[in-house]
Amino acid sequence: VFDADGRNWTFNLSSSYTQTGGSLTGVRNAFNGAADLSFSATTVTGQDISLEGNTLSVSADATLTTDARGHAANAGVAAGGASTNGGGGGHGGRGGNGRNASNAGGFNDSTLLPNDFGGGGGSGLRSSGGRGGGRILAALAGLCEIDGVLSSNGAQGGDNSNGALGGGGAGGTIRIKCDTFAGVGLLRANGARGGQDATIGGNQGPVTSAYQEE
Numbered sequence: 157v158f159d160a161d162g163r164n165w166t167f168n169l170s171s172s173y174t175q176t177g178g179s180l181t182g183v184r185n186a187f188n189g190a191a192d193l194s195f196s197a198t199t200v201t202g203q204d205i206s207l208e209g210n211t212l213s214v215s216a217d218a219t220l221t222t223d224a225r226g227h228a229a230n231a232g233v234a235a236g237g238a239s240t241n242g243g244g245g246g247h248g249g250r251g252g253n254g255r256n257a258s259n260a261g262g263f264n265d266s267t268l269l270p271n272d273f274g275g276g277g278g279s280g281l282r283s284s285g286g287r288g289g290g291r292i293l294a295a296l297a298g299l300c301e302i303d304g305v306l307s308s309n310g311a312q313g314g315d316n317s318n319g320a321l322g323g324g325g326a327g328g329t330i331r332i333k334c335d336t337f338a339g340v341g342l343l344r345a346n347g348a349r350g351g352q353d354a355t356i357g358g359n360q361g362p363v364t365s366a367y368q369e370e
Contacts (some may be wrong), residue, residue: 222290224311229285234264234275242278245326277323283314289328302332302341319352325349
C-alpha cells in the first residue's frame with residue numbers, strides 16, 4: 157500500500173476500511189473514525205500505531221508491529237544506564253543490571269493505561285544498547301478480533317566478542333479497549349537480551365485490554 161518510513165499517515169474514515177496485501181510503513185500510522193477496520197495478508201509497521209473505529213479484525217496472516225521503534229539507546233525516562241556494560245531498559249518493570257553494575261532502567265508508565273515507548277538499553281563501551289518497542293493503541297466501540305500478531309518488542313543490545321556490551325531495549329505498549337475481545341492471535345511486548353554473553357535484558361512492556369461482554 158505505502159512504504160515510506162519517516163512519514164506520518166493519517167486515515168480519517170467514515171466507512172469500512174480493508175487493507176489486504178502489501179504493507180504500510182511510517183513513523184505514525186493513525187486510523188480514525190467510525191469504520192470497521194480489517195487487516196489481511198499485510199504488515200503495518202511504525203513507531204506509533206493508533207486504531208479507532210467500530211470494530212477491528214486482524215487475520216492470521218497479518219501483523220501490526222512497532223518492534224524496536226521506541227526510545228533509542230540511552231533514551232527515555234526508563235533508559236538503562238550507559239557504563240562498561242549497559243543496563244537493560246525499563247518500562248512495565250525494571251530492566252536488568254549490566255554486569256558488575258547497578259544501572260537497570262526503572263519502572264515507568266501505568267500498568268492499567270500504559271502509553272509510553274519502551275526504554276532504550278544503556279550502551280556499553282564496545283556496543284550500543286537496543287531500542288525499546290513502540291506503541292499500539294486500539295479503541296473500538298464493538299468487536300476486536302485478533303488472529304494475527306500485534307508486536308511491540310524491544311531490540312537486543314549489540315554483540316561484541318570482546319565484551320563491554322549494550323543492554324537490551326524494553327518492550328513497548330499494546331493497549332486495547334473494546335466491547336468484545338476475541339481471536340487466537342498473539343500480543344507481545346517483550347524486552348530483549350543484552351549483547352551476547354551479557355545478562356542485561358530489557359524489561360517487558362505492558363499489554364492491557366479492557367472489554368465488556370453482555
